[in-house]
Amino acid sequence: MADPAWLWLQCPLYLQRSALLADPDATFDDFLPEALRFRAPAPLVDIGANLTHDSFARDLEAVLRRAQAANVTALIVTGTDRAHAEQAVALAQRFPGLHATAGVHPHDASLWNGALAAAMGELHQRPEVVAVGECGLDFNRNFSTPSEQERAFEAQLGLAVENGKPLFIHERDAGQRMREMLHTWRDDISDAVIHCFTADRDTLHGYLDLDLHIGLTGWICDERRGHHLRELVRNIPLDRLMVETDCPYLLPRDLPAKLKGRRNEPSLLPWIVREIAVWRGNDEAELAHATTQTARRFFRLDTASEAQETGRAQQES
Template sequence: MANNSLPLIDIGANLLDKKLYQNIDSIIQKSKSNNVEKIIITSSHIDDTKKAIKLIYKEPNMFCTTVGFHPHNAKDYKDHYYDEMDNMCNLPEVKAIGECGLDYRRNYSRPIDQIYCFRKHLDLASNNNLPMFLHEREAHDDFLILLKEYIHKIENVVVHCFTGSKQELENYLDLGCYIGITGWITDPKRGYHLHDIIKYIPSDKLMIETDSPYLLPFDYPITNKKYNEPSNLIYIMDAISKILKKDKKVLSNEIYNNTYDFFNL
């Protein structure tokens, strides 16, 4: 597949995962070869943000990061972390609050702890005028209640790795949320319903991400089948272009501009 002539931005890659981190030089090289201009390194714990900032020094023009606790890690959140995260929000490397939200599918942290932690992140975003990179799995109702309470105070919100229903999508769009689409859309079983739903996402609310090392795109000539990586963003763009029957250059330009503005890059 020929590379896109326009640059791409991966809004969510877990580059601190061991599989990616230990191969970071190769990850960077392949990403550049496939026109991935920028990568937002997803942080799932305050320790991730510290590690990500060190990694950013390696490629300051390519990498930036988020600050926050994934709902799986909500049990680890303590109030003294708030001030530390608040200070990190002033760093030029930090572009968003997250990955945070609610995940009742696995409940690695108790729902009560997840809700408390999520609320703290909503406060953090509203106090720092930073956008939010959000996670929601099987917790839509509680997630929506909290989001509605804060949405008027928050700069911007993207619901990352959207896999939900048309009604859930409409609920998010009604609040002005952006929507992140991953390689899930290429999965012929789990992701086929998104082929119809994605048509309802306004062109100015769509962004793309690999969620590396997870969600490897299906049915594409990917040489490394062991894990996903940002260089595969071109295949997600290709899949969306075909589903929407939209010129790839036009689509790439729209998504790039959405992302650039959202993260204030």
């Protein structure tokens, strides 16, 4: 039986409005060379897909069809500020199988104020929004000052306590301060994932000691920067591990064929899972199944999908 989350891809309305598929000489996978047309051995959840990025505007529907072909059956669309969170919600309303997060990235923490807090609080009530974030600390670039970042992050921790939703967290070069802040809040917040983890062993174990989840990306495929991750992935319990592309960023550097441009996309997630399985010593299918089960439980996707379907039915009636 077809996955109901992707039935929209088969409907006549979709086929009519897809300019790519309207060309009888083109197919949705023309973008990918044959060597990059992967299919995961079990359904996958991409927990971090920046599908509101401008680079997806021209061919989003083809991107989603390639994800379907790769057995990536659910996508969490990242909302990094108010505008992108609203766009993520709109995509989740339009396409079953898509869900959204809503938060303010540490780069934009200087913009945090009462009005923005209220807007985020309203977004978190939407059934399409399955997590608070992307929020956190980034002391690498400091586009906002550390004090501004801490203030915005603290406020969003409070919102997560109020709505009971999990946290989708960004951290770069701020592991110690992140652990200190999360330790203070740990008894009050529900689940939290450190998305796109790239830090060291001590930071990893500090997060695991706080009972956090870890999101891994194609960073592990980077021979320049990912070597230390290859040694650490065995230390992550399978029920705390999730996978993501962070597309359009972090295109895996060890792909077996060249890709036009440098845009990453969800259809390449099976390659990342394959790499993680190699370095963990897991069977690829086992890893795919486990990370999907963890993601569906963490983001409460079954409940979220039911709420979204109810909302669509009410709008149509």
